[in-house]
Amino acid sequence: RKEVEQDPGPFNVPEGATVAFNCTYSNSASQSFFWYRQDCRKEPKLLMSVYSSGNEDGRFTAQLNRASQYISLLIRDSKLSDSATYLCVDGGTSYGKLTFGQGTILTVHP
């Protein structure tokens, strides 16, 4: 079983749509989780951290379910500029070692 599993997509949605990405992780001891965004041929950039209580940043909402070892990212009112690969990340139990999922490709079209 992969340590972090994501549906690779691709997801093709029109502008204004709501899209949700899901991810599961295998390490029940992991303490921190993140969503990163990676544009084509660029480096990954932190989108947001994920907390059990759920957290929201503008159009983006992340949720962590520890019991199911499940992480989600919801994007509302999609913009063309949201087109990218979204990486689910397990921060593990030791700092600095991130375990990335395969990434989910999102394309937002006019």
Next chain:
Amino acid sequence: DAGVTQSPTHLIKTRGQQVTLRCSPKSGHDTVSWYQQALGQGPQFIFQYYEEEERQRGNFPDRFSGHQFPNYSSELNVNALLLGDSALYLCASSFGLGEASTLHFGNGTRLTVT
């Protein structure tokens, strides 16, 4: 304020050769981690350096080695290159051994092994 810089940006090598990639951390950062990202995959952790010592290591063979210098910059060395080593190599820096949310990635070095 310079971010994480990596060199070279692109590199082509032949099987069996050796390669050295370089990374300068973001100003104020003292910890460097290296990741390998194959096409269509997420980055995979290679190792982490802090205070000039390797602190953590992922599931990579001994052909992958590294070094951190007193000015916090780092090198990644790969010996006896294989075709499967072709990938984007990412360097990430942070301050101390703190939370992963402080990780800053460089633009990467794209290595092609022929």
